[in-house]
């Protein structure tokens with residue numbers, strides 16, 4: 001819940017002027033509403049025929065775009081922790097109806113005072129109206145309704161004032177913010193909201209889990225970093241090229257987001273997997289730890305585990321989407337997945353015990369698995385969080401079974417049973433939404449851990465070979481799209497449906 005203070009500014013009393021309503025929300029994200037009113041003729045009225053937009057008769061130059069494309073120019077003032085961004089988005093109407101509005105999900109606006117919209121243009125001129133409320137930016141197109149098969153160009157200029165990343169659990173959203181050692185830009189750019197039927201999906205923010213639903217888009221991102229020490233590095237996914245001394249340009253195609261991290265302390269190392277994917281690791285210089293067996297480097301371990309799991313999941317679930325994977329030691333709690341880039345929390349490096357039996361291994365593999373169960377196969381993270389989280393958690397086990405078969409039991413004991421020693425009865429169903437929880441541990445226990453146990457039981461019901469064939473078919477069918485759980489279940493044969501009925505009933509609420 002948040003309080004909204006509405007201040008209405010009437011610029012003039014006639015209908016010719018724009019009406020501007022500025023909604024200031026305290027203490028959460030900013031809200032803004034701008035309505036451009038059009039004049040109403042009162043005499044000499046003559047009705048004229050107009051083109052009625054229909055779903056089948058585009059009057060524009062049809063676009064060949066298969067998905068949105070974003071061209072971003074960002075200047076990062078490293079010392080001031082401020083980012084000035086110009087974003088040009090080409091959006092094709094691939095639906096079957098004329099769109100009189102479109103919606104962006106503006107993730108940075110969930111942070112108070114972080115996002116300031118300075119300019120918004122549609123095809124070069126001001127839109128009929130726009131409204132930014134929490135993370136939902138609705139742009140009214142009115143007479144310029146976007147016809148089927150046509151594309152609109154939306155240009156935004158905005159400034160980001162990065163929040164300081166808090167310590168401990170409060171810093172779990174540290175993928176967007178800064179510390180003394182790092183600037184992180186994850187979920188920093190508006191993305192076209194996912195459209196489901198006639199609805200644009202922008203879910204309400206909650207502290208539990210994630211709430212974004214994003215389709216794939218193509219990204220061209222030019223980053224210049226000013227007021228930073230000499231050796232500052234940018235960790236970002238995709239192909240990179242230096243356009244000038246200060247500009248680095250990244251290209252990432254078919255991605256749900258574009259995340260990056262910047263630090264003058266970054267140490268970088270890389271290896272190439274058997275299938276030719278470059279895995280880059282950026283750490284903060286604190287990965288050497290004293291273990292029972294002497295000094296060990298968590299960076300080497302994380303890089304090896306990331307490359308090995310990426311290779312393995314590619315063989316089991318289908319090829320990886322990109323040419324490179326970037327692994328970043330995050331100066332914040334826990335890990336986080338993005339398209340082609342993952343964060344692994346620094347605490348997992350600092351507390352590494354020098355063996356595979358560690359959160360450094362688990363979280364690295366978990367975030368790599370999200371390259372399939374998020375980056376490739378997208379889903380509704382608020383309403384069906386189990387769909388990516390249970391699969392990412394179970395994928396850890398799949399990796400352990402092959403890489404460290406002697407740790408099969410350890411994985412279940414350490415990762416699952418130690419958190420629910422009394423068993424799984426009484427937990428919320430696996431297919432709960434994020435809104436059903438107030439406690440993050442209860443959420444993880446029900447969705448991640450009980451979800452992994454459900455997948456293990458499904459594997460027993462169907463047999464290992466059929467189970468992995470089923471997951472590979474799901475990964476293929478859902479690749480580069482946004483899916484619902486129905487897809488997973490529809491890929492079962494009638495006989496497999498029968499075999500798994502009891503398991504689904506036991507783990508799902510209804």
Ligand SMILES: [Zn+2]
Pocket residue numbers: 366370388389392
């Ligand atoms: Zn996860």
